[in-house]
Amino acid sequence: MNGEYSLDTTEGMAASGDPPTNNAVDDYDAEEALERQREEENKIKIKLKSFEGGVYECGLTAAKMSVMVANMLDALQETDLTKIATREPIPLQNDAVTNKALEKIVEWVDHHWDDPPIDPDFDDEKERRNEELSHWDKQFIDIADQGELFDIIAAANFMDIKGLVEVGAKHICNKIKGKSCTEVREMLKIHNDFTPEEEAAIHKENEWIYAKD
Amino acid sequence: MAEEDHNYYQQMAKKPKMSSIDEKSTAEECYPRDSLDRYGDDLCEEILSYLSLEDCFRFECLSKQWQRSVYKRQHVFDVDIVLMEKKVHHRGRHVGQTIAKDVNWRALEAVVKKCPNITAIDMIVNSKDTETLFERLMNAYNDSLTAIHIRFMNCDNYMAKTIVDKYGHRLTAITTPGYQSRVDALKPHLKSCTQLTQLSAIPNDVLYLKLSALFGADNELLVKGLTHFELSIKYENILPLLTPFVDHYRHSLKSIRVSFERDVNSQLIGVLNELSRLNHLRHLSVFIKTRIHKQNHKSLIGCLQRLATECKLLKRLELKILAINGTQVRRLYHSLYRFQRLRGLQLFVEKPKSDESDDTLKDLTLNSLSPLKRLTHLSLNFEDFMISETFFDSIDTLLPRIESLRGSSGLEITPRIEESVKQLPKLRHFYFSKTDHLQPFVIDVDESSGDDFSDSGSDADLPSWMIQLD
Numbered sequence: 001m002n003g004e005y006s007l008d009t010t011e012g013m014a015a016s017g018d019p020p021t022n023n024a025v026d027d028y029d030a031e032e033a034l035e036r037q038r039e040e041e042n043k044i045k046i047k048l049k050s051f052e053g054g055v056y057e058c059g060l061t062a063a064k065m066s067v068m069v070a071n072m073l074d075a076l077q078e079t080d081l082t083k084i085a086t087r088e089p090i091p092l093q094n095d096a097v098t099n100k101a102l103e104k105i106v107e108w109v110d111h112h113w114d115d116p117p118i119d120p121d122f123d124d125e126k127e128r129r130n131e132e133l134s135h136w137d138k139q140f141i142d143i144a145d146q147g148e149l150f151d152i153i154a155a156a157n158f159m160d161i162k163g164l165v166e167v168g169a170k171h172i173c174n175k176i177k178g179k180s181c182t183e184v185r186e187m188l189k190i191h192n193d194f195t196p197e198e199e200a201a202i203h204k205e206n207e208w209i210y211a212k213d
Numbered sequence: 214m215a216e217e218d219h220n221y222y223q224q225m226a227k228k229p230k231m232s233s234i235d236e237k238s239t240a241e242e243c244y245p246r247d248s249l250d251r252y253g254d255d256l257c258e259e260i261l262s263y264l265s266l267e268d269c270f271r272f273e274c275l276s277k278q279w280q281r282s283v284y285k286r287q288h289v290f291d292v293d294i295v296l297m298e299k300k301v302h303h304r305g306r307h308v309g310q311t312i313a314k315d316v317n318w319r320a321l322e323a324v325v326k327k328c329p330n331i332t333a334i335d336m337i338v339n340s341k342d343t344e345t346l347f348e349r350l351m352n353a354y355n356d357s358l359t360a361i362h363i364r365f366m367n368c369d370n371y372m373a374k375t376i377v378d379k380y381g382h383r384l385t386a387i388t389t390p391g392y393q394s395r396v397d398a399l400k401p402h403l404k405s406c407t408q409l410t411q412l413s414a415i416p417n418d419v420l421y422l423k424l425s426a427l428f429g430a431d432n433e434l435l436v437k438g439l440t441h442f443e444l445s446i447k448y449e450n451i452l453p454l455l456t457p458f459v460d461h462y463r464h465s466l467k468s469i470r471v472s473f474e475r476d477v478n479s480q481l482i483g484v485l486n487e488l489s490r491l492n493h494l495r496h497l498s499v500f501i502k503t504r505i506h507k508q509n510h511k512s513l514i515g516c517l518q519r520l521a522t523e524c525k526l527l528k529r530l531e532l533k534i535l536a537i538n539g540t541q542v543r544r545l546y547h548s549l550y551r552f553q554r555l556r557g558l559q560l561f562v563e564k565p566k567s568d569e570s571d572d573t574l575k576d577l578t579l580n581s582l583s584p585l586k587r588l589t590h591l592s593l594n595f596e597d598f599m600i601s602e603t604f605f606d607s608i609d610t611l612l613p614r615i616e617s618l619r620g621s622s623g624l625e626i627t628p629r630i631e632e633s634v635k636q637l638p639k640l641r642h643f644y645f646s647k648t649d650h651l652q653p654f655v656i657d658v659d660e661s662s663g664d665d666f667s668d669s670g671s672d673a674d675l676p677s678w679m680i681q682l683d
Contacts, residue, residue, distance in 0.1 A: 028525060028554060111638065116587060116614065121467070121495040122528045122556045126289065126333075129263065134616065134641045147246035157256050165259060172249075173263040181274055189248035193277050202274040208320045209270040212297075 042113055044081055046073075047089035048106065054099035055089045058106045062113035063090075066105075067160035096154035104152050108140060108164050115163070133170055141171045146189075254282055262286035266294050266324070273327075284328045290350060292336040295320040316342045325353045333360040335386075338376065339367045351380060362386035366415060370398040377402040386411035391422035391445070400426070403435040411441040413470075421445030421472060424454045434461055441468040441496075447475050452483055459490050468496035470531075478506045485516035489523040497524065498531035504565060505534070510541050514548045521551035529557035529590075536565035539572030539598060546577055550584040557590035558582075564597050573599040573623075583611040589639070591615055595622035596648050602627055609636035617642040 042059035153168035244251035
C-alpha cells in the first residue's frame with residue numbers, strides 16, 4: 001500500500017504556511033516510476049511450489065501480492081532480481097496450498113498484479129467492502145468444488161493475499177445472504193455444536209431480527 | 214546455493230508472519246475439506262466481517278465458532294437494523310413514503326450488548342425517537358467512536374441545535390439543509406465542532422449551503438478542520454469570503470462540491486480560479502445550472518486547464534453543465550486530457566431546453582481520454598447528444614483500468630458496444646443507456662443499500678445529484 005499522499009505532509013505544510021511545494025509533482029513522478037518498475041519486474045518469472053510439490057511460474061510483481069512471498073524475497077536481499085528467477089522454487093508449506101489451489105492463486109495474481117494500489121484519496125474502506133466483485137472475479141471464484149474453494153481461501157490467507165481473501169469472503173457472504181440457518185449449515189457443512197436448548201435461547205434473544213422479515 | 218535457499222525458505226515459512234495459520238487443520242480434530250469449520254477463528258472472523266449486521270444476528274446460532282466470531286469485526290452501526298417501518302398517514306390515507314420510523318428499543322439493547330467493536334455511526338435524526346437513539350448510542354459507545362456522521366432531515370432547528378450544542382465536539386460529519394434559519398441555529402455551536410471534517414447539504418435538496426454558513430460575525434472562520442465542504446452560489450458576491458476560505462484551506466481541503474445556481478457569468482471564472490488555489494483537492498465537483506455566456510465558455514476551458522495544472526492531487530472530477538451546446542461540449546471534452554491523474558471522471562452535459570438543433574457528437578472518441586490512463590470510474594452523460602457507435606471501440610486498450618462505466622446518450626447500446634466493453638478486464642459496472650425522456654433515467658444505486666440518504670456517500674462514483682434526474 002502506498003501512502004504517498006499522507007495526511008501528515010498536508011498538515012505539516014498547512015501549519016508552516018509554506019507556499020505549495022512541488023511535492024505533488026514528485027509524488028506523481030515517483031508513482032509513475034514505481035509503475036514502470038513493477039511492470040519490468042513482472043517480466044521476471046519466479047517459481048512457487050505447492051504443498052503437494054507442484055511447481056508454478058508466476059511474475060515477480062504478481063507473486064509479491066502475497067505479503068508472505070514478498071517478505072521472503074525481501075529477506076534474500078538479492079539486488080540482482082534476475083537471479084531470483086533461477087533460484088529453487090519457493091515452497092508454500094501449508095496443506096491448503098494444493099496444486100489446484102496454487103494454480104488458481106497464480107491465475108488470480110497474474111490478473112490483478114497491476115491493480116492500482118489502494119489509494120486513501122479515492123478508495124474508501126467502507127465503499128470498498130460494499131463494492132460488488134468484478135465480472136472476472138465472480139467467474140474466477142465461482143468454483144463448484146467447495147473443498148477446492150475453501151483451500152484457495154485458506155491458502156490465500158496463509159500466503160497473505162488480502163485481495164483474494166476478500167474475493168472469497170464476499171463470495172461466501174453473497175451465497176448465504178438471505179438463506180435460513182439450516183440452509184447455510186447444510187451449504188457450508190457447519191456442525192451445530194449447540195444443544196437444542198442453547199440454540200433455542202439464541203433464537204429467542206434474536207427473535208426481533210426474524211420479525212423484520 | 215539451491216540447498217541454502219531451501220533451508221532458508223523453510224525457516225522463513227516457520228515464522229508465522231501471517232495473522233492466522235489454519236490452526237484447526239494441524240489440531241487433532243479433523244474437519245472435512247468442504248466444511249467451513251476447518252477455518253480458525255481469525256479467518257472465520259475475516260470472512261464473516263462481510264456479512265451485514267442483520268445477517269450476523271440471523272446466523273449467530275449456526276455454531277459456537279460463529280457465535281464468537283460473527284460480531285467481532287462489525288465496526289459500523291447500521292441504524293436500519295433497529296428501525297421499523299412506520300406507516301405514515303395523511304388525511305386518513307396511507308402515504309407511500311416513510312419519513313419517520315419507530316425505534317425497536319429491545320433490538321437496540323441487543324445490538325449494543327453483542328457488538329462491542331462499533332467505531333462508526335452514520336444516522337438520520339428526524340424525530341424525537343431518533344434523537345433519543347442517537348443519544349443512547351453516544352452513551353453506549355462513548356469511548357470507541359471515531360466517526361460520527363449525523364444527518365438532520367425533517368427535524369426542527371431546535372433539535373438540531375440541541376444535538377450540536379451537546380455533542381458538537383465529537384461530530385465528524387454533519388449533513389443539513391442550508392436554509393437560513395437552520396444555519397443561524399447551528400452557527401453559534403459550530404466553533405465547538407473541532408472534530409468536524411465534513412459539512413454538507415442534503416442530497417437532492419434545493420437548499421444548499423452557502424459559504425457564509427462557515428463565517429461568524431467579523432467574518433471569522435468558524436470551522437477550521439474541514440476536509441469536505443459543499444457550497445452553492447446564487448446572487449451574492451462570494452469572493453470576499455471565498456478568498457479567506459481558500460487561504461485557510463488551500464493545503465488541507467480534500468473535497469469540495471460547488472454549484473452555481475444563478476448568475477453564473479459574473480462569478481464563474483473568478484470562483485473557479487480561486488478554487489484552483491486549493492491545491493490539495495482530491496475531489497472536485499462543479500455543477501453549473503444556467504447558461505454560460507459564449508465568452509465565458511472559453512474562459513471556463515482556461516479555468517479547467519488551470520485546475521489540472523494546479524490541483525495535482527485531484528483524483529475525482531465531476532462536471533455537470535446544463536444548457537450547453539454541441540460545440541461547447543466538444544471543446545470541453547477535448548480539454549479533459551490534461552487531468553492525467555484522475556481515477557474518477559464524470560461528465561454530464563445537457564442541451565438548453567429551447568435548443569432544438571440536432572447536435573451530434575459523433576466525432577468524439579475515447580482516444581481523447583486515453584491520457585487518463587489511471588481512470589477506473591468513468592461516467593459520461595451526453596444525454597440527448599448523439600455519439601458514434603464506434604465511440605467505445607478499443608476501450609480496453611485506451612482505458613484498460615475501467616471498473617465502472619456509466620452514462621447515457623442518444624445512442625442505443627448495440628452488440629458492437631457490448632462486445633468492446635466486455636473486453637475490459639476489471640469491469641464491475643456497466644450502465645449506459647439511451648436517453649429517454651418518457652422514462653426517466655435512473656442510475657442503479659448500490660444494491661446493498663436500502664436507503665438513499667444514509668448511502669449517499671457509498672456509491673463510489675455517483676454523487677447525489679446524479680441519482681435523481683428529470
